[in-house]
Amino acid sequence: MTATVIELDQEGPAAILRIEGDVTSASEPDLMAAYGLAAANGATAVILDFSKLEYMNSGGIGLLVTLLVRAQRGGGRLVATGLSEHYRQIFSLTRLDEAIEIHDDEPAAVAAASA
């Protein structure tokens, strides 16, 4: 297993969480902490950049659901970018794409998040 590394970039009301490595249920503390920091800094939309994602199991997908609920509870939303074809299929299969907007690239995701 490769550890989860999350880097936060903030651009006004939009924050980007750059996710690298594996996403499993063990990633919860790091992901929630990063999201909390983004929200505390005023982000109303959080972009999840999956371009360096190497592995995700069903625990990782479940984690995205709880993150989504947290975002919605605070009036925020989640946007995704950087998904490979494989992970786009997983988002579609799990119907996560009905709640998290997916964009082909970061500029499009930032534009959507800032709208």
Next chain:
Amino acid sequence: MTQPKSGAPISRDSANWAGPVDRLSASGVAGARDDAVTGKRVTGPLQGFGQLWQKTFTVPLDGVVLTPQALIAIWKDRFSTFWPQGQRFYAPLSGIAPGEVALLEISPVPGAPVTLSTGVMVLYADDESFTFMTPEGHTLSAWITFSAERRGDVTVIQAQALERPSDPLDELAYMLGGNRMNNNFWRQTLENLARHVGVAEPVVDMQIVCIDRNRQWRHVRNLRNSASIRSARRTLTAPLRKLTGRG
């Protein structure tokens, strides 16, 4: 990730996930009605109506010398045998593997004449866990993951669900006792598995959290697929069908 000659990287988890699916087919399952599942879409915790619950049931297997991988192999192979008595799980002929569909016959109230016919799809499976996703019509819009891991010197088994009652009737039933019955179902299942592998008096730790108290009214139309309504209608019309020879 590995890098095949084609250039597109292959994720380590590629083989663990079900492939794309639009509508389910339960043709690979023998022994149960498949009309409650065939043709249905999968549905998860984002598509349900009721409040969202995260439930975690955990049992340490003290004194049991089995690796997590061996434990999961047993659980997959004999999954139906660990269910509480009276509840039926019809495994796919090729076993619990990504994309396979299983059928269920559940008695919501033990001894009552109504049996709920529904199913699940295997969303994900690896050596240490497997996850089911429910179809439209199931009382819960849910993912449930069964896993085993080493914690210190002990192998621990776990069932963790993210679930919403699918429609307003299911939500009402959940509030009126269904939630507690559901908890008992998984507690008993884990106890049965633990006893099977040699734990004399298993103790199940249950962490039950409502993580979203909002109801999703945009999904009230889930009622049209309700397996509960379908099953109740079948039960009530069974005498008439018998008289007319329509089985």
